[in-house]
Amino acid sequence: VSGQHPEAVSIALDAMGGDHSPEAIVEGVRLLEPEFSGTLFLVGQEEAIRRCGPLPRGAQIVPCEQVVSMHEPPSVALRKKRDSSVARAVQLVKEGRARAVISAGNTGAFMAFSATTLGRLKGIQRPAIATLIPTLKEPCILIDVGANVDCRPDFLLDFAIMGKIYVEKVLGRRDPSVGLLSIGQEEGKGNELTQAAKPLLERAPLRFVGNVEGRDIPQGRVDVVVCDGFVGNVILKFGEGLCEMIFLQLKEEYHRLKSQTGPNWQQQDVFGRLMASTDYSEYGGAPLLGVNGNCIVCHGTSTPKAIANAIRSACRTIEFGVNPTIEEMIRTVRKEEGIEGKQ
């Protein structure tokens, strides 16, 4: 949905995925009623979806019985849950009935169904999950946050390219800067993986600023932070936990203050603004990039607002051609590498 005149696209939603499903999913769709003119497929158990009230305009139920639970191993889901809401939602993209798929359910199962059903974009070796992270400036994206725990250096180059294009197209930033997450900015710093990846990033047609440290992420030093999925996932979860901790302490302090000064000041506002600025779920889901389809991973705790934001992100991903642009850039990079190789 770009501005006020969205394309009439079709998007598939895993209505059963997430801690508050199907309510949060249906309510998220309802929030979009005023602006969305396409079709939203709610894939899942019909009765449960109907219990969430009258269907929002543009919504259609695609009934199926199975549900993948949050902690089910993806390999088991792949074998035994081919009629699950997430599998069927992905299938709608494969069949061309939907242009994007969104799930707040089991991330591993969503990735597994997406990768096996849709395949990879041409030239991409491994799909990766990109997540928006709040910073002192504009949010940056961190890629990968969990799709690939052990990476080769050339995977990180793919992540950098996919991240750059996502930020350019979906966040609308010109020539975004890219940093390689490491433990020191000096030459020769880092582990084996980042030391081997750095020259690949330096040679690529990217605005690569070199190594960035953990501290540079919230400082907003770069638009795209590249790392392996183990490091990215640990950071993401640690950041969520740390924000929760600080807000809990803040709440206690506020209660103490309130008892001293009375309730005459606007406590709610302060909280709302602060928490929103660090609330990852506000940002509208994390794209699984590199898959031949538009897949948006949402946090299990997604609120209706987060689901609505994810649908908006999906629309921009489609409208601005993220996937064709990734394929085009990867082709160019591979061609240049080939020429370099011959010289």
Added chain:
Amino acid sequence: VSGQHPEAVSIALDAMGGDHSPEAIVEGVRLLEPEFSGTLFLVGQEEAIRRCGPLPRGAQIVPCEQVVSMHEPPSVALRKKRDSSVARAVQLVKEGRARAVISAGNTGAFMAFSATTLGRLKGIQRPAIATLIPTLKEPCILIDVGANVDCRPDFLLDFAIMGKIYVEKVLGRRDPSVGLLSIGQEEGKGNELTQAAKPLLERAPLRFVGNVEGRDIPQGRVDVVVCDGFVGNVILKFGEGLCEMIFLQLKEEYHRLKSQTGPNWQQQDVFGRLMASTDYSEYGGAPLLGVNGNCIVCHGTSTPKAIANAIRSACRTIEFGVNPTIEEMIRTVRKEEGIEGKQ
């Protein structure tokens, strides 16, 4: 310094290390005057140290001319700065004149001089840096935070043992719990390193609770969080940056509030308590464990209070025999492994 009756130990301080040296170092020593009855060697440029006012009781200057700068490569410092304040401070431990050494300077150079001058504890393969991290409960320790960027699985076992003993002895917690930092608690989750390290930790005489996720760190789920030094360093720096970001935003909100409600509420107190609870430097330095000597790494930005706390930590490390206990436990573990191997 345990309670009110400290041992009369000798400790060497790199007076020239850190962003606010030598002032912060000398002032830190001064803060300890009322409680410390041992000797504190201030190693560095005599004139600069003297300019910080009269020497605190118990302090002695050990003059030397060279200083290792914050961004000097450790390998260069090792070759060219053998008369530097950090090298000479470490040397005092080697000579038996000091029982511990503290530096807020270039961490890499401090590690390099410590490892080469003092050697490793018997049975330890790689020294590691442990850092206290604030949590919703008591602080936990994260080990390693930067000494070893690429680790073998058996290094992680050593880290776990050293971390457990440090928490037991210096923080005084009985039978501390140990977690392996990974990206999911289920069996089979993690990268190659953590998957290979897990069975080693399970077999060791530790209260090992299995994998923990990034979010579990600030939740305070375990006393000791084990990870490789790349991941640990990235997390540590990210956490520092995130806290800075939130406090900057908080400050803006406070100023907004203050203009609405007047200055009648105790703004300073709230800030002080909150920031102290997440201020890593308050915790008194990070021990470099596994070296045959007591070495405490301080943050470059250390305040006098942080330096004083580091001296207190050093005293407890000595008094409660952290190093002999580590050697004893490593010997036991290796012996059990040997027996297991034969069966």
